[in-house]
Amino acid sequence: MSDLDHRLLSAHAGADPAVLAGLYQEAAHATGGDAGAFYLTHAFVFALEAGLPDAALIEADLRALGRV
Amino acid sequence: MSDDLSAVIRPIAQAQGLPNAHYTDPDTFAEEREALLFSQWAGLATASDVPEPGDAKPIEFLGTPLLLIRDREGQVRVFHNICRHRGMILVSEPRKIEGAIRCPYHSWCYSTQGKLVATPHVGGPGMNTHDGIDRTTLGLIEVPSHIWRDVVFINMDGTAAPFAEVHADLIARWSDFDTDLHHGGGDSTFTLEVKTNWKLAVENYCESYHLPWVHPGLNSYSRLEDHYNIEAPGLYSGQGSILYRQIRAEDGTVFPDFPGLPEKWQTAAEYVAVYPNVLLGVQKDHAFAIILEPRGIEETAEHIHLYYATPHVDEDLRRANAALWKTVFEEDIFVVEGMQKGRHAPGFDGGRFSPAMDGPTHCFHAWAADRLRARRPMAAE
Numbered sequence: 001m002s003d004l005d006h007r008l009l010s011a012h013a014g015a016d017p018a019v020l021a022g023l024y025q026e027a028a029h030a031t032g033g034d035a036g037a038f039y040l041t042h043a044f045v046f047a048l049e050a051g052l053p054d055a056a057l058i059e060a061d062l063r064a065l066g067r068v
Numbered sequence: 069m070s071d072d073l074s075a076v077i078r079p080i081a082q083a084q085g086l087p088n089a090h091y092t093d094p095d096t097f098a099e100e101r102e103a104l105l106f107s108q109w110a111g112l113a114t115a116s117d118v119p120e121p122g123d124a125k126p127i128e129f130l131g132t133p134l135l136l137i138r139d140r141e142g143q144v145r146v147f148h149n150i151c152r153h154r155g156m157i158l159v160s161e162p163r164k165i166e167g168a169i170r171c172p173y174h175s176w177c178y179s180t181q182g183k184l185v186a187t188p189h190v191g192g193p194g195m196n197t198h199d200g201i202d203r204t205t206l207g208l209i210e211v212p213s214h215i216w217r218d219v220v221f222i223n224m225d226g227t228a229a230p231f232a233e234v235h236a237d238l239i240a241r242w243s244d245f246d247t248d249l250h251h252g253g254g255d256s257t258f259t260l261e262v263k264t265n266w267k268l269a270v271e272n273y274c275e276s277y278h279l280p281w282v283h284p285g286l287n288s289y290s291r292l293e294d295h296y297n298i299e300a301p302g303l304y305s306g307q308g309s310i311l312y313r314q315i316r317a318e319d320g321t322v323f324p325d326f327p328g329l330p331e332k333w334q335t336a337a338e339y340v341a342v343y344p345n346v347l348l349g350v351q352k353d354h355a356f357a358i359i360l361e362p363r364g365i366e367e368t369a370e371h372i373h374l375y376y377a378t379p380h381v382d383e384d385l386r387r388a389n390a391a392l393w394k395t396v397f398e399e400d401i402f403v404v405e406g407m408q409k410g411r412h413a414p415g416f417d418g419g420r421f422s423p424a425m426d427g428p429t430h431c432f433h434a435w436a437a438d439r440l441r442a443r444r445p446m447a448a449e
Contacts, residue, residue, distance in 0.1 A: 017166075040194070048167050048170070048185060050167050
């Protein structure tokens with residue numbers, strides 16, 4: 001399991017959406033393609049939940065990918 | 069079981085009270101839930117329960133899971149506390165919503181205004197839209213709500229006329245008190261769990277007949293002869309006093325008065341049951357609201373909140389005032405629980421009213437009977 005996987009699991013256990021949004025963005029950028037869109041979707045959801053300004057930017061990225 | 073409501077709506081001197089079934093029978097309780105609570109403006113909570121934008125509090129009202137929330141713009145709203153996807157409970161404990169309400173099941177997200185803002189993977193992994201899912205039609209289900217005197221009133225079935233129209237008479241009656249109310253905070257709210265049908269709490273509250281017997285401590289400064297009946301058929305009823313004496317600390321400290329009150333309120337106070345389930349009191353220096361939460365046929369929670377004219381009042385006096393009212397309201401518990409037990413005696417026929425003293429109670433019974441009769445087939449009676 002990668003370091004990022006560990007950090008994601010740990011963040012889920014901590015239930016902090018702002019941290020999760022950042023980690024899923026990191027995962028999205030590290031993968032790309034369908035897997036990247038999957039992670040970016042999670043980043044968007046947790047950014048929304050946390051009320052982060054990044055939510056609008058992530059949504060724009062998803063829109064550019066035809067995913068929203 | 070006989071349930072002749074025509075006797076209830078007779079003139080008070082000939083009327084009978086509501087039959088036992090209205091306090092003991094599950095089918096009648098279900099009927100009253102629709103006719104007396106869901107179709108009216110019922111009290112749910114207070115706006116003070118969610119003081120800041122994003123504050124959210126799940127509340128169950130007669131079996132329906134609701135979410136009380138103050139949205140990002142500061143407006144208090146009430147939603148069904150369920151996701152439009154699989155009906156999952158959205159918020160399970162009071163908390164602050166920082167951004168969106170995320171369903172804990174599949175993470176559909178809603179704004180604090182109830183708009184569905186994200187449907188992750190709804191079109192497959194990483195695809196967040198689908199032609200079959202129109203987000204504009206899948207927002208949270210909002211319950212019509214209205215705040216008056218800090219009480220959040222809701223109309224569950226959406227059939228009632230606007231609150232301000234329905235209660236225009238009482239709003240005008242108490243327009244002198246149309247000023248800022250400041251909740252006294254944590255030591256000015258308490259809940260009493262009472263083994264009674266919610267209606268008996270209304271009935272006991274709105275009449276002064278019992279005061280000298282059940283609250284003998286009031287005799288010294290709030291005598292029976294200083295009270296008058298308040299009756300607004302179909303709307304509210306209660307009692308008033310022409311001899312209100314405010315609480316005073318040993319050093320003479322009193323609460324500040326609400327601003328701009330006419331002279332009559334220097335010595336007057338009024339206590340009104342706003343049908344169906346909200347009990348309000350106004351006095352020159354403080355006010356209170358009691359929201360009756362029907363938890364079952366024979367189980368009611370009384371949520372009491374005290375309010376003042378200014379954000380900060382003397383702390384010791386505020387605590388003493390809350391203790392005083394708690395004592396008074398606790399003195400009523402044996403009465404409403406005793407009447408509830410009495411409703412299991414088959415020989416009780418609803419009882420007879422004192423034509424002089426029980427007008428406010430009969431007013432409430434007649435309101436209930438009218439609304440129940442309006443929903444029943446003609447052949448039922």
